[in-house]
Amino acid sequence: MTPSIAFIGVGNMARAIFSGMLASGYPADKIIGTSRTPEKRDYYHERYGITMFADNHLAVETAEIVVLCVKPAQMKAVVEEFSEEVRSDQLFISVAAGVELDSLSHWLGKPVAVVRSMPNTPSQIGAGMTGLIANKQTTQEQKDWVGELFASVGHSVWVEDEAHMHTVTSLSGSAPAYFFRFLESMIKNAKDQGLDEKTSRELASYAMLGAARMVIELEEPIEQLRKNITSPNGTTEQALLSFDAANIDKIVADAMMACANRSKEISNDFSVKKNK
Numbered sequence: 001m002t003p004s005i006a007f008i009g010v011g012n013m014a015r016a017i018f019s020g021m022l023a024s025g026y027p028a029d030k031i032i033g034t035s036r037t038p039e040k041r042d043y044y045h046e047r048y049g050i051t052m053f054a055d056n057h058l059a060v061e062t063a064e065i066v067v068l069c070v071k072p073a074q075m076k077a078v079v080e081e082f083s084e085e086v087r088s089d090q091l092f093i094s095v096a097a098g099v100e101l102d103s104l105s106h107w108l109g110k111p112v113a114v115v116r117s118m119p120n121t122p123s124q125i126g127a128g129m130t131g132l133i134a135n136k137q138t139t140q141e142q143k144d145w146v147g148e149l150f151a152s153v154g155h156s157v158w159v160e161d162e163a164h165m166h167t168v169t170s171l172s173g174s175a176p177a178y179f180f181r182f183l184e185s186m187i188k189n190a191k192d193q194g195l196d197e198k199t200s201r202e203l204a205s206y207a208m209l210g211a212a213r214m215v216i217e218l219e220e221p222i223e224q225l226r227k228n229i230t231s232p233n234g235t236t237e238q239a240l241l242s243f244d245a246a247n248i249d250k251i252v253a254d255a256m257m258a259c260a261n262r263s264k265e266i267s268n269d270f271s272v273k274k275n276k
């Protein structure tokens, strides 16, 4: 039987996941969302056919699986508010950056299965990548179900150590934004060179898609794929020399560490263990 699943706090990430699920055949009548804004409730109901509630309590009461999709700063208040309704056979999945399993379990108020996930917005088109870790109350059956859920909107990877979720956030959770930022720069420069926006967008984005597909499908060393494009004394070499002159490794490392460190800060801010 398909379980009913409630998304608490429908915004960008919740929509990315449930729209990917709907596209892969998950029945709309098994999906509930919550939003405090009447216009958003009407919009999501009309656009996706899912049930929208204003009341988080009602959503938690109704659903077998609850996906917590509010911002990290709102998580404690939102979870504690409905903790009376929590049943021990439910499964909770958090998508929040930095918020630890222990904190979620503590706020939920009883021993219950909790999975911490770090998805990304390409889930919306079935191309997501999600890092996962479960607490000890989560059964293998529940883990399999969560794996299938995220497989229906892309790919997923379980990590062994919760500390690795910071790395996952900097490597896949936030990373689509890095690539969008890179594309924005590329398209801007193509326009400065005289090409129109539409053509620039198409050329750059297909180059990015093609490169990603080669990495995934050919399984050759990435360095070799790069070298295959880089003719000695050719055009690519000049672009890569320019990246190296700007110390691309440092630029990327600084950005990823800034991201991972912010995830650690969020963990510390909301950690039940550290703020006892």
Ligand SMILES: NC(=O)C1=CN([C@@H]2O[C@H](COP(=O)(O)OP(=O)(O)OC[C@H]3O[C@@H](n4cnc5c(N)ncnc54)[C@H](O)[C@@H]3O)[C@@H](O)[C@H]2O)C=CC1
Pocket: 008, 009, 010, 011, 012, 013, 014, 034, 035, 036, 056, 069, 070, 071, 072, 074, 078, 095, 096, 097, 118, 119, 120, 121, 173, 174
């Ligand atoms: N946007 C992304 O690419 C990713 C986001 N995340 C995580 O997903 C979570 C949500 O992020 P976004 O979707 O980007 O934010 P968002 O702001 O688009 O969505 C959060 C939604 O929660 C709603 N909300 C707040 N308090 C509520 C309450 N008491 N009851 C019901 N709804 C409430 C807000 O109105 C908003 O629509 C965050 O914890 C973030 O760390 C994780 C991975 C990627």
Ligand SMILES: O=C(O)[C@@H]1CCC=N1
Pocket: 097, 169, 173, 174
């Ligand atoms: O920026 C954020 O905090 C969220 C988490 C990962 C992607 N977006």
